[in-house]
Structures are given as C-alpha cells and as structure tokens.
Amino acid sequence: MGIIPKIAWRNIQRHRGKSLVIGIILFLGALIMTIGNGVISGMEKGLRENIMNRFTGQIVIVSSNQVEDNVIFTPMGKDVEVITGYDKIKKVLEGRDYIDRFMPAAKGLTLILNENGDLGYSLVLGVRFEDYQKMFLHNVQLVEGAYLKNDDRGILISSGNRTRIFDEQGFWLVPRGRGVNEKNLPPEELKRRDSLDVRESLVLMGGSMENTSRDLKVDVKGIVRYEYLDEFWKNFSIMDIESFREAFQYVTASDSLVKISSEKQKILESDNLDNLFGDTLVEKAVTTGKRYDITGLIGKKVVQKRLDVDSGAYSLVFVKLKDAGRIGKSLEDLNAKLKAAGAEARAVSWKAAVGQLADMAMIMRGVATGFVLLIFFVAIIIIMNTLSMAALERVSEIGMMRAVGAQKSFIAKMFFAETAMISFIFGGAGILAGIGAVHLLDLLNITTDNHVLVLLFGGNVFRPGLDFIDILIGIVELVTVTAIATVYPLKVARGITPLDAIMRD
Amino acid sequence: MDIIEMKNIKKDYPLGETIVHALRGVDLSVEEGGFISIIGPSGSGKTTLLNIIGCIDTATEGSVKIADEDITALDDKKLTNIRLFKVGFIFQTFNLIPVLNLLENVEFPLLLMKDKSWSRTDIRARAEKCIDDVGLKDFMEHRPAELSGGQRQRVAIARALVTKPQIVLADEPTANLDSETGANILKLMKHLNETENVTFVFSTHDPDVLQYASQVIKIKDGAIVEKAGSERQSRSRQAKGKSAGRGVKGGSRPKGRI
Numbered sequence: 114m115g116i117i118p119k120i121a122w123r124n125i126q127r128h129r130g131k132s133l134v135i136g137i138i139l140f141l142g143a144l145i146m147t148i149g150n151g152v153i154s155g156m157e158k159g160l161r162e163n164i165m166n167r168f169t170g171q172i173v174i175v176s177s178n179q180v181e182d183n184v185i186f187t188p189m190g191k192d193v194e195v196i197t198g199y200d201k202i203k204k205v206l207e208g209r210d211y212i213d214r215f216m217p218a219a220k221g222l223t224l225i226l227n228e229n230g231d232l233g234y235s236l237v238l239g240v241r242f243e244d245y246q247k248m249f250l251h252n253v254q255l256v257e258g259a260y261l262k263n264d265d266r267g268i269l270i271s272s273g274n275r276t277r278i279f280d281e282q283g284f285w286l287v288p289r290g291r292g293v294n295e296k297n298l299p300p301e302e303l304k305r306r307d308s309l310d311v312r313e314s315l316v317l318m319g320g321s322m323e324n325t326s327r328d329l330k331v332d333v334k335g336i337v338r339y340e341y342l343d344e345f346w347k348n349f350s351i352m353d354i355e356s357f358r359e360a361f362q363y364v365t366a367s368d369s370l371v372k373i374s375s376e377k378q379k380i381l382e383s384d385n386l387d388n389l390f391g392d393t394l395v396e397k398a399v400t401t402g403k404r405y406d407i408t409g410l411i412g413k414k415v416v417q418k419r420l421d422v423d424s425g426a427y428s429l430v431f432v433k434l435k436d437a438g439r440i441g442k443s444l445e446d447l448n449a450k451l452k453a454a455g456a457e458a459r460a461v462s463w464k465a466a467v468g469q470l471a472d473m474a475m476i477m478r479g480v481a482t483g484f485v486l487l488i489f490f491v492a493i494i495i496i497m498n499t500l501s502m503a504a505l506e507r508v509s510e511i512g513m514m515r516a517v518g519a520q521k522s523f524i525a526k527m528f529f530a531e532t533a534m535i536s537f538i539f540g541g542a543g544i545l546a547g548i549g550a551v552h553l554l555d556l557l558n559i560t561t562d563n564h565v566l567v568l569l570f571g572g573n574v575f576r577p578g579l580d581f582i583d584i585l586i587g588i589v590e591l592v593t594v595t596a597i598a599t600v601y602p603l604k605v606a607r608g609i610t611p612l613d614a615i616m617r618d
Numbered sequence: 619m620d621i622i623e624m625k626n627i628k629k630d631y632p633l634g635e636t637i638v639h640a641l642r643g644v645d646l647s648v649e650e651g652g653f654i655s656i657i658g659p660s661g662s663g664k665t666t667l668l669n670i671i672g673c674i675d676t677a678t679e680g681s682v683k684i685a686d687e688d689i690t691a692l693d694d695k696k697l698t699n700i701r702l703f704k705v706g707f708i709f710q711t712f713n714l715i716p717v718l719n720l721l722e723n724v725e726f727p728l729l730l731m732k733d734k735s736w737s738r739t740d741i742r743a744r745a746e747k748c749i750d751d752v753g754l755k756d757f758m759e760h761r762p763a764e765l766s767g768g769q770r771q772r773v774a775i776a777r778a779l780v781t782k783p784q785i786v787l788a789d790e791p792t793a794n795l796d797s798e799t800g801a802n803i804l805k806l807m808k809h810l811n812e813t814e815n816v817t818f819v820f821s822t823h824d825p826d827v828l829q830y831a832s833q834v835i836k837i838k839d840g841a842i843v844e845k846a847g848s849e850r851q852s853r854s855r856q857a858k859g860k861s862a863g864r865g866v867k868g869g870s871r872p873k874g875r876i
Contacts, residue, residue: 123717612669
C-alpha cells in the first residue's frame with residue numbers, strides 16, 4: 114500500500130467518530146439518492162411505457178396546420194386540426210420498415226346536450242375500436258355492456274366520465290338494453306334507485322371553433338375503464354369514427370361515396386350562393402296530406418356497399434415503432450418523407466403530443482431531484498464542516514509533514530484519499546442498500562388509484578427500477594458530492610504551513 | 619565552504635497595529651560540519667532565525683543562501699524541496715505522524731523524495747540503519763504513542779537524518795526531556811554530527827549544551843550579540859581529520875568551520 118492510502122486509512126480508523134459522522138451522512142445520502150433515482154426512473158419508465166404502449170405510440174402525426182404539438186391534453190379541449198389527405202400519410206407510413214403499426218383517430222371535445230338545458234362535456238376519441246384495442250394492448254377494459262366492433266355505431270363511456278356526467282347532469286348512463294348494474298352505482302344512489310334517471314344514449318354535439326358541428330344521438334354501447342393510467346385518461350370516451358365525424362362535421366366515409374355532378378359542383382363553388390335563393394326560386398309546396406314513411410327515408414340513407422373508412426377525415430395518427438429507442442431518428446425521417454410526399458402533416462413525439470402529462474412527469478422529476486439535491490446540499494455542508502474541523506485539529510501533524518518536505522499536493526491527496534475512502538465504503542454501502550430497497554419496493558407490488566401517486570408511480574403499480582445508467586448516475590452524484598464537500602477542507606489543509614504547526618505547539 | 623549565509627536578515631511580524639521586530643539585521647555564516655548552538659532568552663528570535671534557515675519562514679528583508687542556493691525569493695514548492703532534500707528538522711514536541719509506526723515515520727521523508735534510484739528495499743534499509751543509529755532497533759513496529767519522550771526525539775533525529783541532509787535544525791530538542799535523556803540526545807546529535815558530518819544548528823536554553831557546541835551564538839532582541847567557540851571547534855576537527863559522506867546517496871565534502 115502506498116504511503117498516502119496507508120496514512121489515510123489509518124487516520125480514518127484513528128478518527129473513528131468523525132469518520133462515522135461523515136460516513137453515515139454519505140450512507141444516508143447515497144441511500145436516499147438511489148431510492149429517489151429508482152422511483153424517478155420507474156416513474157419515467159412507467160409513464161413512457163404506459164403512454165407509448167397504451168395510448169399514443171411513440172410518434173403522433175398531426176396536421177401541418179396544427180400550431181401546437183400538444184394534441185392530447187389540449188387546454189380546454191381546444192380543437193385539433195383535421196388531417197387532410199390521409200391516403201398520402203398512410204402510404205408513407207406503410208413504406209417505413211421501422212414502423213411496427215399505426216392507426217388513425219380523431220380527437221375532440223363534445224358537448225353533452227340535455228333537455229333540461231344543462232350542458233356537459235366529454236373528451237372523445239373517434240376510432241375503429243377493434244383496431245384501437247389491438248394497437249394499444251387491450252388497455253380498454255369493459256365494466257358494463259359490450260365493446261364496439263369496428264363497424265359498430267356507438268360510444269364507450271369511461272366510468273370516470275359516467276360519474277362526472279352523473280354529478281354534473283344528474284343522469285346515470287348504462288349500455289343500451291343492459292339496465293342498471295347496481296354494483297357500480299354509488300352507494301347513496303342505490304338508496305334512491307327508483308328515482309334514478311337512467312339513460313342509454315347521449316346527444317352529443319362536437320365542439321369546434323368553426324361552429325361546424327352538429328348534434329348527434331349516440332347509443333351507449335359499453336362502460337369502460339383504462340387498465341393503465343385510468344386517472345389521466347378517464348375523461349376520454351371512445352366512439353366509432355363515423356359517429357365522431359358526423360358530430361364534428363368531418364368528411365365521413367359515406368360523404369366520400371357521394372358523387373356530385375359537374376353542374377352542382379359549379380354551384381357549390383359559386384362565390385355568391387345567396388343568389389341561388391332569390392324570391393323567384395321559392396315556390397309554395399303543395400301538400401297532399403299523405404305522411405312520409407320516415408323509416409323508409411332512413412332506410413335510403415343506409416349505404417349498401419362497404420365503406421372505406423379511411424376515405425373520411427381524421428385528426429391524429431398514432432404510430433408505434435419497432436424500436437422505441439429510435440424516436441428521434443424516426444421523427445426526422447418521417448417528417449422528411451411526409452414532406453416529400455406532399456402530405457399536409459407532421460410527426461411529433463409522444464412527449465410533445467401529451468404535453469401536460471409529460472410536463473407533469475418532468476415536474477415530478479424536478480421535485481424529486483430537488484429533494485435529492487437538498488439532501489446533498491445539507492450533506493455537503495455537514496461533511497465540509499466536519500472535514501474542515503478535522504483539518505484544523507491536525508495542524509501539528511500536517512504542518513510537520515510540510516516541514517519535513519511534503520508538498521501541498523501531498524497533503525491534498527492524503528486528505529482527499531481519506532474522504533474518498535469514507536465515500537467509497539459508506540456511499541457504496543448506501544448505493545447497494547438503495548438498490549436492495551428499490552428491488553424490495555418493486556417486489557411489494559404497491560398499487561394506487563391516487564391521482565398524484567399514479568403519476569409518481571408512472572402507472573397504477575409502483576414499479577421503481579434502476580438501470581445500469583441510474584446506478585452510474587448515482588455513483589457520479591456521490592463522487593460529485595464528495596469532491597464538492599472536500600474542496601474547502603482541502604484548501605484549509607493545503608493552507609497549513611509548518612509555521613502554523615510550530616506556533617500551535 | 620559556508621553552508622548557511624545570511625545577510626542583514628530582518629523579520630517583522632504585524633501584531634495588531636504594532637510591528638514586532640523579531641530579527642533586526644542578522645548576519646550569519648555557518649560552515650559545513652559545524653555543531654552550532656543558538657542561545658538566548660525567550661522571545662529573542664532564536665526560533666525565527668531557525669525557521670528562516672529551514673525555509674519554514676521567510677525574511678522580511680535580507681538574503682539567505684542555503685548550500686549556495688539563494689532561497690530569498692523561492693516559491694513554496696521550491697522551499698519545500700529544500701526542506702526535503704537539504705534540511706532535516708527536529709522539533710521540540712517531537713511531531714511524529716501518530717498513525718505510522720517508528721519505521722514508517724523514518725521512511726516518510728525518503729518516500730516523499732520519490733527518488734527512482736532508491737528501491738523500496740533501499741529505503742527500508744536506510745531507515746533501519748538510521749533507527750539502529752539512534753538505538754531504537756527493537757522498537758521499529760511501535761507507534762509514537764507507545765514510545766517515551768526521549769525515544770520519540772530519537773525517532774525525530776533518525777527521521778531528520780534519513781535523507782542525509784546537509785543541515786539539521788533543532789529547535790530546543792531537549793526542552794521536553796528530563797536532564798539525563800536530554801544529555802543523551804545531545805550526545806547522540808554530537809555523535810551523528812561527527813560521524814555523518816552533518817551541520818547541526820540548534821537553539822537551546824540548556825547550559826550543558828555549551829560543552830558540545832562548536833560555536834555558540836548568543837542572540838538578544840533579534841540581534842546576534844556574541845559568537846564564541848569557533849576556533850576551538852575548528853582546531854578540534856582539523857586534529858581529528860574526519861570526513862563523512864555527503865548528499866542523499868553518499869559522497870564526501872570538506873570539513874568546515876564557523
């Protein structure tokens with residue numbers, strides 16, 4: 114063993130009390146830091162995997178007219194611009210071998226109309242539901258009723274939405290023809306079961322900035338909940354894409370089947386449509402008193418041939434990559450290809466698309482990091498103070514070393530070696546204990562429905578975890594703390610002269 | 619050849635608003651191989667003088683040459699190297715490294731030298747010889763706390779001599795020892811001065827020291843007031859015609875006088 118480690122190690126043993134104080138601080142700091150890193154890492158991983166795998170994919174394609182990238186949790190349910198020319202996007206996506214799968218959807222805020230005048234609202238995703246479930250790992254779970262099939266019309270109300278609608282508008286939604294499942298009724302409502310206002314359908318009106326929406330009666334097909342992150346997604350109900358398009362006045366697949374003659378096309382393209390409705394064009398209708406058979410008329414609306422659902426409009430395309438770690442490069446390539454194909458769309462990352470949620474995760478990380486930093490700050494102060502005191506108590510010893518020819522650098526190395534050894538032993542033990550604690554917490558399988566904890570856990574189950582890189586970061590943090598805490602005491606020790614030792618004696 | 623040359627050395631210490639003049643223009647030359655005693659009352663400037671010779675302190679004014687090297691304007695690193703390679707120290711309070719045993723304490727300066735021509739075995743052998751010279755062969759594995767005051771001072775002497783310095787400075791080396799032990803230490807120092815031909819400069823209050831010193835320098839109020847004994851020592855040395863090894867690894871140098 115070299116002379117520096119030898120002196121350092123023996124000094125640690127000689128000054129056991131101080132070594133222990135510094136060691137315990139480093140141990141606790143490293144322990145808390147490692148657990149904190151594990152929680153943060155687990156939260157990020159949980160959020161990333163849950164959101165990417167079960168809600169958005171890694172990439173979301175939006176209209177190039179869309180100003181903000183945040184399209185999922187838009188403030189006040191703000192409109193998401195309609196994507197035009199989905200066929201071009203589809204072609205680009207199909208040609209990319211790094212894409213695992215993709216699915217188009219539409220997202221919007223619908224008003225819920227009620228004959229008593231109360232207005233409610235619900236965020237709605239318009240999708241082909243079977244495709245949606247396949248894409249997002251069957252994250253939607255049935256509570257009551259039935260799932261939608263791809264060509265079914267109807268809406269799946271999230272149980273969170275049902276409760277909110279009940280609280281705000283006073284009616285209890287149930288799937289058509291299924292009646293009330295009393296197990297899911299709030300206990301106090303169960304007592305008033307007979308007077309409960311039960312409904313099997315909703316009248317929705319797509320909310321849009323252009324006032325181009327219309328009201329639409331939609332049957333409730335099922336009541337659902339999200340297996341993961343239900344706390345955050347519970348405001349989203351899911352409806353079939355064609356109903357969505359009708360509610361929001363998007364171009365529907367049925368619309369695309371309508372052939373317009375060239376004369377009618379000219380009229381539609383005319384600048385002054387009011388001229389078409391001049392007095393001379395109004396003719397009094399002659400009625401015969403015979404009533405139309407309304408069911409016959411509805412029947413005529415039924416499209417006989419199978420719809421190409423993709424010929425209608427969407428507002429989002431969720432894209433899953435084969436390699437979730439290639440988001441950046443894939444985004445770059447996709448945007449270049451979309452541009453080259455003349456698609457009026459751009460690709461954004463899932464983080465940008467979920468906006469607030471990713472921001473909240475960052476805030477949580479910031480808070481946790483701040484907490485760890487605070488611990489470190491306190492640790493640095495205590496260690497710095499203890500080491501400085503130790504340096505001053507050893508003026509004779511250090512001064513004598515300097516007198517017999519030890520350079521300042523030798524003293525610095527000796528002092529640093531002492532701190533480094535304590536840091537290695539106690540900090541290392543703290544990191545190992547932290548790894549053990551994180552592993553133990555993972556095994557405990559802690560679950561929660563609490564809004565804040567769900568975010569902290571990155572899902573409903575607490576899954577803290579440490580990667581090699583997290584441990585490496587922990588070690589770097591420990592080394593940094595040790596280095597910072599040693600700077601001032603080193604300065605003190607280096608500043609001790611032989612004369613100080615003589616004067617002390 | 620003069621191993622120490624001091625010209626018009628002044629040392630002032632600020633003490634609040636007043637200035638303490640510790641040395642007031644000291645001129646001193648010391649030849650190689652001398653056994654010089656600096657005596658004087660407390661506060662006369664003995665320790666300050668030794669500190670400046672030993673590169674522990676710097677003069678406010680004047681010039682100092684140690685082994686023909688002007689140390690007046692050297693930086694801390696170079697002064698430290700002079701302390702390591704040219705000067706050995708023996709302190710009043712022994713000042714050993716408490717966590718190292720006797721052998722390791724004596725090896726310490728040699729390890730600091732990082733001389734590649736010295737193997738680990740050479741270092742150990744040199745340290746063991748120095749310990750043997752001071753009569754502590756049987757205590758090599760002992761820590762300082764396990765030794766008596768006299769034994770500790772012997773260790774300090776061995777450590778001071780291990781690098782074969784040109785000068786050994788001792789600031790009241792017998793002050794904390796009983797008279798018998800103090801006398802033994804002085805005898806040992808004198809013996810090493812003669813056998814190793816190392817220049818010893820030491821401060822003391824002990825009147826018995828005078829019988830060993832080749833020259834006695836009396837200092838009072840920061841100035842040298844009397845020098846005595848140089849001729850006696852010079853004659854004695856010439857009569858004995860001794861010579862001894864020099865430098866860290868050996869060699870020879872002529873006898874000197876004050």
